[in-house]
């Protein structure tokens with residue numbers, strides 16, 4: 347459906363050159379929700395803007411349904427672009443136009459017949475739950491409502507793909523949840539493929555099927571959300587997955603615990619969370635585990651358990667216990683002392 351092949355983007359300002367994307371390739375399947383996560387400056391916005399050619403790649407191909415957008419003339423590009431809707435962090439609504447007008451205007455520009463414009467505006471405002479707000483102006487809406495208008499505007503073009511550029515980053519947690527629910531519904535009920543970028547792990551966890559991790563212009567890791575969460579490979583991915591305030595051991599405590607054993611984090615998929623593996627290692631080996639923190643993250647289709655433990659015992663026994671855990675598909679990560 348969406349294929350980026352060896353995409354490179356270089357910005358040159360004066361004498362300064364920034365390689366925002368370095369040979370990025372990825373493939374997004376029809377009907378899936380694919381998220382790219384990365385810290386600020388990683389190249390996420392450039393990547394998503396290259397997908398609809400808001401930004402033209404310096405090199406590489408951008409294929410939508412097999413058609414390479416970089417090779418198209420203006421008129422053909424406009425036509426292909428109508429398959430791609432987009433929403434933004436700051437909504438990008440026209441402040442001088444009503445909600446109705448905001449949704450209708452792009453349709454007028456695309457020369458959609460008047461009666462159809464009416465039908466579509468009503469249909470999509472209803473889907474986003476704002477049919478009552480047709481005649482108000484954006485300034486009279488909350489952030490979440492503004493994003494709903496932006497979603498209705500994108501959907502009214504009846505696209506196959508929705509690009510989301512940090513759509514929930516300016517919203518509070520409750521509003522974020524309701525917008526994520528709406529995106530899930532749009533994906534499921536309207537069959538629209540979603541490609542989103544975010545710096546929030548939570549967004550990936552809740553709605554994405556697959557995830558890519560960007561770091562300094564490169565796609566350093568990708569896979570199903572469950573795999574990337576339970577077996578992160580790249581240091582950058584580990585930073586995201588293990589960067590949970592509740593799982594941080596204060597330095598003052600860490601020093602004392604490190605002197606008497608090892609501090610390790612365990613990550614496991616839902617079904618293995620019911621196995622009493624801590625009891626098992628205590629029975630099998632000369633080790634004493636103490637729980638420092640624990641929790642369960644709900645992903646879109648799975649749950650992932652996390653435990654932070656202090657493992658006491660002599661080196662060989664601790665190693666054996668760790669091997670036992672790893673054989674059970676539990677990801678064991680040592681917390682630096």
Ligand SMILES: Nc1ncnc2c1ncn2[C@@H]1O[C@H](COP(=O)(O)OP(=O)(O)OP(=O)(O)O)[C@@H](O)[C@H]1O
Nearest residue numbers: 357359364366384385386387388389390391392393
């Ligand atoms: N129009 C531009 N001109 C020059 N440099 C740019 C331009 N757009 C982006 N960059 C640079 O490209 C790099 C990647 O930026 P990009 O905005 O894609 O990252 P990001 O991961 O989306 O970060 P953020 O979340 O902070 O927007 C940065 O070093 C940025 O300064």
